[in-house]
Amino acid sequence: MQTKTNRSFLKWMGGKGRVIPQLLQYLPKGERLIEPFVGGGNVFINTNYKQYLLADINQDLINVYNRLKAEPQKLISLVDFYFSQNPNYYEARELFNNSSQTNKRAALFIYLNRHCFNGVCRYNKSGQFNVPEGKHKNIYNPTNELMLFSEKLNQIPFSIELLRCDYKNTVNYASNGDVIYCDPPYLPLGGDVSFNGYTPSTFDYNETEQLAYHLYKAVKRGACAVISNHDTSDTRYLFRQFKIYSIQARRSVAANGNREQAKEIIGVLTPDMV
Numbered sequence: 001m002q003t004k005t006n007r008s009f010l011k012w013m014g015g016k017g018r019v020i021p022q023l024l025q026y027l028p029k030g031e032r033l034i035e036p037f038v039g040g041g042n043v044f045i046n047t048n049y050k051q052y053l054l055a056d057i058n059q060d061l062i063n064v065y066n067r068l069k070a071e072p073q074k075l076i077s078l079v080d081f082y083f084s085q086n087p088n089y090y091e092a093r094e095l096f097n098n099s100s101q102t103n104k105r106a107a108l109f110i111y112l113n114r115h116c117f118n119g120v121c122r123y124n125k126s127g128q129f130n131v132p133e134g135k136h137k138n139i140y141n142p143t144n145e146l147m148l149f150s151e152k153l154n155q156i157p158f159s160i161e162l163l164r165c166d167y168k169n170t171v172n173y174a175s176n177g178d179v180i181y182c183d184p185p186y187l188p189l190g191g192d193v194s195f196n197g198y199t200p201s202t203f204d205y206n207e208t209e210q211l212a213y214h215l216y217k218a219v220k221r222g223a224c225a226v227i228s229n230h231d232t233s234d235t236r237y238l239f240r241q242f243k244i245y246s247i248q249a250r251r252s253v254a255a256n257g258n259r260e261q262a263k264e265i266i267g268v269l270t271p272d273m274v
């Protein structure tokens with residue numbers, strides 16, 4: 001029997017929506033789930049840990065989650081307002097780039113995410129969101145998904161911590177009994193320089209090696225670590241200390257529009273292995 005998977009209100013590159021049933025089998029039990037690369041939050045809304053530490057380097061993303069946690073009705077009404085006004089995409093983008101008001105910026109971020117090319121999130125050197133408009137036949141206002149997400153964020157008071165920071169800081173918070181799930185930007189297939197649609201930084205071989213090292217240290221402290229990545233000889237080498245499982249995944253949003261199945265690894269490292 002297929003279990004129902006909750007969907008995030010965001011379309012997010014590399015979002016884990018489509019592999020949730022496979023992924024859940026490999027997530028160990030624990031009190032707290034730490035997600036250093038929370039992205040669209042698909043793992044968060046499909047799991048039932050008592051506590052969460054959700055982090056990402058993307059400031060706008062964490063602002064959306066903060067607003068949705070603090071003032072869900074206000075944000076949802078503002079999102080409804082923009083969807084009903086239906087401003088021209090490029091005007092909405094300019095409004096977003098010139099706004100520092102947190103609720104307005106969060107609502108416009110959601111509006112842009114639904115209207116832009118493939119849900120890509122990319123900024124220019126001055127930090128301006130610069131993704132072109134997508135070609136969509138039907139644009140969907142994700143009110144139900146926003147409500148579900150906000151309920152989950154507010155389920156147990158003080159049990160969910162949101163951080164905007166680099167993954168190294170987040171992993172350093174992990175201690176005995178924590179479960180860390182890492183879904184970083186993937187290493188490119190075939191060694192090409194891939195388009196990284198999230199932030200101005202790139203997540204390359206050395207950065208992935210650093211991630212493996214920081215996770216190893218966290219597991220030495222008693223945490224469990226689970227990672228996702230492409231299934232390549234490089235990733236199998238970099239995560240060689242992990243127990244590696246191979247899965248077939250049809251990614252939800254790819255920068256080049258290619259949504260075909262690709263082999264991915266899920267790596268698991270537990271304290272008894274280090």
Ligand SMILES: C[S@@+](CC[C@H](N)C(=O)[O-])C[C@H]1O[C@@H](n2cnc3c(N)ncnc32)[C@H](O)[C@@H]1O
Nearest residue numbers: 014015016037039040041042057166167183198
């Ligand atoms: C593949 S996505 C995560 C997708 C998420 N699991 C989901 O289901 O939607 C990768 C995330 O890593 C974040 N990221 C990139 N570099 C980072 C860094 N150095 N530290 C923390 N987060 C980073 C990006 O902003 C992006 O949200």
